[in-house]
Amino acid sequence: MHKFIANTEQDRQDMLKVIGAPSMESLFFDIPENLRFNGELNLEPGYSEIEMMNQLQQLSCLNKSIDQLVCFRGAGAYDHYIPTTIKHLAGRSEFFTAYTPYQPEISQGTLQVIFEYQSMLCELTGMDASNASMYDGPTAAVEAAIMAATIKRKKKIVVSKGLNPEARSVMKTYFHFRDFEMVEVELENGKTNPETLRAAMCPNCAGVIIQSPNFLGMVEDMHALGAVAKETKSIFIAYVDPISLAVLETPGNYGADIVIGEGQGLGNVINFGGPYLGFLATRSEHVRKIPGRIVGQSEDLDGKRAFVLTLQAREQHIRRYKATSNICSNQGLNVLMGSIYMATMGKEGLKEVAKQCFDKAQYTYDKLIATGKFKPAFEGKGFFKEFALVSDVPFEKIDQYLIDNGFLGGFSLAEDYGIEGGHLFCVTEMRSKAEIDRLCSMLEVM
Structure with missing residues (x-):
């Protein structure tokens, strides 16, 4: 078996002859001997395909996924829940790429997929325009902050600590190199x-980012918080x-200027x-500051429905050092799956999913709480599908006990x-009453 590159010794000699090198070692003469x-x-010796597949299979069995837990x-x-239509349609060869359509005419x-996705996302958020999507929720938060700073020509962003910690961490990394200031606001209950x-x-604030439902699952008073942002004319x-x-x-109803999240x-x-799916939608007055690209609908010479790249920031391809954003990928395959999901579920289907999450x-x-092992972390039940509880039993002990069971x-x-001792539990439409009852029974006798 050949190592790494499948070429013979004769192949190597022929290539060396063409480039005029006496040996493979001569290619590294510019590197000092001591380095x-x-x-x-x-x-280890190279594996055959059978051996490699067996090895990978053994390694994969060391993981436990939500298929087993x-x-x-x-x-x-x-x-x-992911409808089976998604895997079937997304697996078609003409769709099977996550890359950007640089030749839009073909x-x-x-x-069309991106256009439909943007249309449905705008309807869902109440915004006027959506981009083709970004890497994930945290990078969408970064791009929204940069948008706000560009629009207002200011460099201070105020962020609630209810925002996903990973998003705040990614923002700090980006801000360090852009000389932005991020102020984090502590949570209460x-x-x-709002106070x-x-x-x-302050007058130097470009934007305010609030997550709702926040990372702890609580639904924020977005009307009141939005009013505070508007007092200083912040995004x-x-x-x-x-x-x-x-x-x-919808965010459009409570006055949001930009809507972002993880799709x-x-x-x-x-x-x-x-890979994930970060989304960003905004009002029409900010559309030329949006990162990435926007697909629009038009007509061809025969009057047939046609789709075009309506807006895209050329700087991200050419003058990167002057670009508002360097986002190039539109996560096309993830957008496709999101589009199929929204179209398959429809308004009533999405509403049923959300209602089941809330009720369960x-x-x-x-x-x-009735098990006696937990007490509420906060007053009230103003949460959507996630909630925080506190236990006197060490988190690690409960976590391992549950995994073992x-x-x-x-x-x-x-x-x-x-x-x-804080636990953030999540319950989606996937969980049955029997599973919930079994979880609680296991904890009650722990």
Whole structure:
């Protein structure tokens, strides 16, 4: 078997002759002798295809996924039902790419998918325009913040600590190199207090980012928080769960200027963390500041329906150092799955998914407290599908106990929010009453 590159010794000699090199070693003469590796790499012999597949299969069995565990964990990645039509249609060869249509005139199918996706997302969020999508929710938050800073020509962004910790972490990384300032607003009883937000605002603030339902599952008072943002003429950015918008008020109604979020729940599998689907929608007055591209509908010379790239920031391809954004990929395959999901479910289907999430989360919350192992982390039940509980039993003990018994329990809130013994549970439409009851019974006798 050949190592790495399947060529013979004669192939190597022929290539060396063409480039005028005496030996393979001569290709590395520019590297100082003391920096070169001499000898053979300590690698195992090459595997045959059968051996490699067996090895990979054994390694994969070391993981436990939601196929083996009943999932009660969310924290940004959600176990929603994925209709079988999605895998069937997304697997068609003409769709099977995540890359950007750089030759739009021959990419009508891809462009139509993006156009339909943008249309449905605008209807869901109440915004005027949506881009083709971005890498994930955290990068969408970064792009929205940069949009706000560009629009207002200011460099301060106020962020509620209810925003996903991963999104805040990614924002800090980007901001470090753009000389932006990020001010984080503490939560009170699991929510953002409008008065606390007001105290963090100033004339130099470009935008405010509020997540609702927030990372702790609580539905924020977006009308009141948006009003605070408008007091300093800041861009109001709402980070939302698209599933929740089937039953909660649309961001367009409560005055959001930009709407962002993670679209993984729209027909995309959890995939060990990616690739995911970040979305961004905005009002028409900000459309020329939007990152990525927008697909529009037109007519060809024969009067037939045709799709075109209506807007795209050329700087992201050519003058990168002057670009508003360097986002180039539109996560086309993820957009396709999101489009098929929304079209398959329709308004009533999405509403049913959201209603089941809400009802089952409320039921689970009460049942878990009744076990005697948990108490509420916050007052009230103003949550959508995730909720925080606190236990006197160490988190690690409960977590391992549940895994050993076939459950993936809550997400720990100790590191990100300092809530020792804090569990963030998530309940989607996938969980049956029997599964919920079994979880609670297991914890009751723990």
